[in-house]
Every structure is written in structure tokens, then in C-alpha cells.
Amino acid sequence: MERFDAIVIGAGQAGPGVAGELAGNGRKVALIEYEQVGGTCLNHGCRPTKALRASAVAAHSARRAADFGVRTGEVRVDFPAVMQRMHTMIDSMRSGLSDWLDSLPSLEVIHQTARLISSTTGDHRVIAGDRELSTPEVYLDLGARAAVPPIPGLDEVDHLTEVELLQLTELPAELIVIGGSYIGCEFGQMFGRFGSRVTIIGSIAPREDPDVSSAIKDLLTGEGVRVVEARAEKVARDGDRISVSCDDGSIVTGSQLLIAAGRRPNIDLLGEDHGLEIDDRGFIAIDSRFATSVPGVWALGDINGHGAFTHTAYQDSQILLDPERTVDGRITAYAMFTDPPLGRVGMTQAEARSSGRRVLQAEVPMSSVSRAVLDSETIGLMRVLVDGDTEEVLGATFFGMHGDDLVQQLGLAMQAGVRYPQLRDALPIHPTVAEFIPTLMSSLTEL
Numbered sequence: 001m002e003r004f005d006a007i008v009i010g011a012g013q014a015g016p017g018v019a020g021e022l023a024g025n026g027r028k029v030a031l032i033e034y035e036q037v038g039g040t041c042l043n044h045g046c047r048p049t050k051a052l053r054a055s056a057v058a059a060h061s062a063r064r065a066a067d068f069g070v071r072t073g074e075v076r077v078d079f080p081a082v083m084q085r086m087h088t089m090i091d092s093m094r095s096g097l098s099d100w101l102d103s104l105p106s107l108e109v110i111h112q113t114a115r116l117i118s119s120t121t122g123d124h125r126v127i128a129g130d131r132e133l134s135t136p137e138v139y140l141d142l143g144a145r146a147a148v149p150p151i152p153g154l155d156e157v158d159h160l161t162e163v164e165l166l167q168l169t170e171l172p173a174e175l176i177v178i179g180g181s182y183i184g185c186e187f188g189q190m191f192g193r194f195g196s197r198v199t200i201i202g203s204i205a206p207r208e209d210p211d212v213s214s215a216i217k218d219l220l221t222g223e224g225v226r227v228v229e230a231r232a233e234k235v236a237r238d239g240d241r242i243s244v245s246c247d248d249g250s251i252v253t254g255s256q257l258l259i260a261a262g263r264r265p266n267i268d269l270l271g272e273d274h275g276l277e278i279d280d281r282g283f284i285a286i287d288s289r290f291a292t293s294v295p296g297v298w299a300l301g302d303i304n305g306h307g308a309f310t311h312t313a314y315q316d317s318q319i320l321l322d323p324e325r326t327v328d329g330r331i332t333a334y335a336m337f338t339d340p341p342l343g344r345v346g347m348t349q350a351e352a353r354s355s356g357r358r359v360l361q362a363e364v365p366m367s368s369v370s371r372a373v374l375d376s377e378t379i380g381l382m383r384v385l386v387d388g389d390t391e392e393v394l395g396a397t398f399f400g401m402h403g404d405d406l407v408q409q410l411g412l413a414m415q416a417g418v419r420y421p422q423l424r425d426a427l428p429i430h431p432t433v434a435e436f437i438p439t440l441m442s443s444l445t446e447l
């Protein structure tokens with residue numbers, strides 16, 4: 001049995017920072033990762049997809065160049081070059097992280113799947129390959145993987161998750177995507193721009209207000225992506241083609257199938273003896289400082305159900321390392337990186353309506369935002385929701401150019417407790433999209 005002062009399991013978005021900090025304090029620390037360091041975000045999530053998105057945006061801009069009075073020749077997407085650009089960036093980022101971890105003298109990175117055998121009386125045991133480790137402190141950063149739904153026939157048909165899709169070297173001719181949420185919409189739009197014929201099966205952005213979901217659907221269909229708003233019920237192979245039968249009677253056929261139907265936390269990989277309490281949504285139950293039901297074990301990132309994003313996982317590690325902070329009261333902002341993107345923070349209209357508050361709202365279509373008109377980027381809308389009595393900002397939906405960045409102005413205001421009259425009276429820069437934030441705050445009406 002080898003003893004460590006602390007063991008971190010999972011080198012995703014929270015694990016490396018925690019391991020680095022603990023090791024920096026001179027403690028003997030093990031960081032156990034069964035895949036490559038960097039977790040989902042770096043290896044097959046946020047970063048590779050946003051590198052590909054940049055190529056998809058470039059292709060789209062080139063095709064629209066004539067609208068701006070710029071003549072180009074035929075626009076062709078060199079898919080292997082697009083993928084190579086992405087892999088080069090990701091490899092370099094992964095090497096940077098790996099080199100940093102290797103440079104920490106009291107940290108050992110162990111490339112194994114870790115099993116946890118927790119104890120309520122003494123040190124916890126961690127099995128990593130043929131090594132048996134013991135420690136008083138375990139930090140879990142296990143992340144999640146694609147959930148493959150039990151659709152009849154699916155197990156007999158070759159299908160892709162984001163992991164395999166990001167390893168393709170040839171562009172799929174016809175890509176079927178099951179699931180129309182973040183992963184489905186982001187990949188669906190970009191592969192459509194690369195030249196695949198894409199069909200998305202499922203509700204588009206179902207967590208958003210219906211008019212926002214509908215605007216995102218219009219964006220996708222306007223670019224030639226087919227959307228079948230139904231549930232996939234059966235999958236079959238017919239020669240070299242895949243067919244998916246849906247509950248509205250439609251049958252979608254294609255050459256490749258991507259599953260983007262949600263994620264499942266990687267808790268099962270810890271084995272049967274972890275002893276951790278699991279909540280009713282299937283996440284590891286934690287308190288406001290990430291302590292689990294087992295003393296000496298903490299759970300960070302996607303596995304604790306307090307966020308499903310890189311920024312929430314990373315912030316978990318920052319909060320953990322600062323004894324003054326808790327996760328309570330976190331304002332979670334997020335984006336869906338379609339082009340243009342959807343930026344969101346706080347309540348939707350539906351949540352505001354059912355909150356029991358007196359809600360005021362204002363919105364403007366992007367076609368009325370002068371900067372968007374000047375840039376010929378008039379798809380989308382900006383919407384804000386505030387409490388008419390307390391003057392708190394309740395939420396914002398910015399679907400349109402720069403929406404991913406702009407919505408954070410409202411997120412910061414909410415986190416800082418700024419009241420809407422202060423935003424209304426701020427001086428904005430012209431011509432920017434953000435100049436409409438004061439305008440919105442001065443044109444609020446009852447929801």
C-alpha cells in the first residue's frame with residue numbers, strides 16, 4: 001500500500017488545479033486519469049468543437065462574401081485540413097497541461113482507471129491498475145460521457161458519439177444527429193457548413209423559451225439543415241445506409257449517425273465500494289463546499305449536478321481552494337455556440353412567469369440593432385427580465401452576434417447585485433450590440 005496525502009481522480013477541468021495547488025503546498029499527491037489529461041473539454045468537448053466552429057464560420061463568411069461586395073471563387077471546405085488545424089491546437093494545449101503537471105515535484109500522474117474503496121474510520125483506498133494507494137483525502141473530478149439511449153436496433157448499428165466524430169478524416173455525406181440540444185445543434189450546423197447533408201432528430205434547444213427555440217430552428221433550417229422534431233424510436237442498417245424511424249412516422253436515412261442525446265456521469269467507473277450517496281438525479285450528493293456523504297471525499301464538476309459546463313467545473317475547484325467561498329448563489333451563464341450564438345443567464349420567460357414575482361421584460365430583434373445591421377448579422381433577439389419591485393435583474397437571453405460574450409455583462413450585474421436602473425443609466429459605446437442594454441432597461445413593460 002502506497003500512502004499519499006491526497007488523491008485526485010480525473011484530470012478534467014477541476015482536478016489539475018486542485019492537484020497542482022495541493023502539490024504546490026509540498027504535499028504528496030497522486031492525480032489519476034485513465035484517458036488523456038484535459039478531460040472532455042480539451043479532448044472531445046468545448047475546445048475541439050470551437051476550433052471546428054471557427055472553420056465553419058470562415059466557410060460561411062466566404063460564401064456570403066458577395067453580400068459585402070467581396071468577390072471570391074468557389075468556396076470548398078478541405079475537411080482533412082479543418083480537422084488537422086483542430087488537432088494541432090488541441091495537441092499543443094494538452095502538451096502544455098501535461099508538461100505543467102509533470103513539472104510539479106510532489107505530484108505523480110498515474111494513467112489508470114481508479115476504483116475507490118472508501119472508509120468511514122480510516123484512510124480511503126484507491127486501486128489504480130496493479131497499485132493500491134491509501135489517503136485521507138480524495139477529490140473526484142470524474143466528468144461525464146455520452147449517454148446512448150436504449151433505442152431498439154442502435155446496438156447493432158455503428159454509431160458515433162462526439163469522441164469518434166472528432167476523429168473522422170472524411171466528411172460524412174449524410175449525417176443524422178439524434179438530439180437537438182447543445183451538442184446536436186453545434187455539430188449539426190458546423191457539419192452542414194462543411195458540406196454534409198445533416199438531419200437533426202429531436203426538439204431544438206428544448207430548455208429555452210419556445211420563440212427562442214423556434215428562432216434557432218429557423219437558423220438551422222435556413223442553412224439547409226433538416227430538422228425532424230420527433231423522438232427516434234428505432235434504428236436499422238440497410239446496406240451501407242442507416243435509417244432511423246421516428247415517433248411521428250418519419251424515417252430519416254443517412255450515411256453516419258451521431259448520438260447527442262445527453263450525458264451520464266462517470267460514477268460507475270469508481271466501482272461498487274465507493275460508498276457515496278447519489279442524489280435522485282443520479283449525481284454525487286454534495287454540500288455547498290463539495291463535501292460528499294463520505295468524510296474526506298469531495299466531488300467537483302459535472303458529477304455533482306451543480307453545473308454541466310467547463311466554467312462551472314473550473315469554478316468548483318476555485319471555490320474548493322478558498323475556504324471563504326461556497327457554491328451557493330452561483331449565477332450560471334452559458335452559451336450554445338451556434339453561429340450566431342445563444343447566450344443565456346438566469347431565468348427564461350417561463351421561469352419568470354412561474355416565479356410569483358412582478359416581472360418586467362424588454363426585447364429587441366437583432367434587425368433593430370444598428371451594429372447588427374451594419375454587419376449584416378440580423379438573426380436573433382435580445383431579451384432581458386427584471387423584478388419590477390426589487391429592481392433585480394432576473395435573466396437575459398441574447399441570441400445573436402456576440403451573444404455568448406454580451407450576456408456575461410448581465411451575468412456580472414446579477415452576481416454583483418446591480419439593480420436595473422444602474423444599467424439603464426450607464427453610458428454605452430456606439431455602435432456596439434451592448435449599447436442596447438441601457439436601451440432595453442429603459443423600455444421595460446409588464447411580462
Ligand SMILES: Cc1cc2nc3c(=O)[nH]c(=O)nc-3n(C[C@H](O)[C@H](O)[C@H](O)COP(=O)(O)OP(=O)(O)OC[C@H]3O[C@@H](n4cnc5c(N)ncnc54)[C@H](O)[C@@H]3O)c2cc1C
Nearest residue numbers: 010012013034039040041045046114143301302308309310
Ligand atoms: C461536444 C461537447 C462540447 C462541449 N462544449 C462546451 C462548451 O463550449 N462550453 C462548456 O462550458 N462546456 C462544454 N461542454 C461540456 C464540458 O466539456 C464539460 O462540462 C466539462 O468538461 C466538465 O468538466 P469535468 O472536470 O467535470 O469533467 P471532464 O472534463 O469530463 O473530466 C473528467 C476526467 O475524469 C476522468 N475519469 C473519470 N473517471 C475516472 C476514473 N475512475 N479514473 C480515472 N480517471 C477518470 C475522465 O477520463 C476525464 O478525463 C461540451 C461537452 C461536449 C461533449
Ligand SMILES: NC(=O)c1ccc[n+]([C@@H]2O[C@H](COP(=O)([O-])OP(=O)(O)OC[C@H]3O[C@@H](n4cnc5c(N)ncnc54)[C@H](O)[C@@H]3O)[C@@H](O)[C@H]2O)c1
Nearest residue numbers: 179181182183184201202231232260261262308335336337
Ligand atoms: N456550449 C456548451 O456549453 C456545450 C456544448 C455541448 C455540450 N455541452 C454540455 O454537454 C451536455 C450534453 O449536451 P447534449 O446536447 O448531448 O445533451 P442534452 O442533455 O442537453 O440534450 C439531449 C437531447 O437529446 C434528446 N433526446 C434523447 N433521446 C432522444 C431520442 N430518442 N430522439 C430524439 N431526441 C432525443 C433529449 O430530449 C434532449 O433534448 C450539456 O448538458 C452541456 O452541459 C455544453
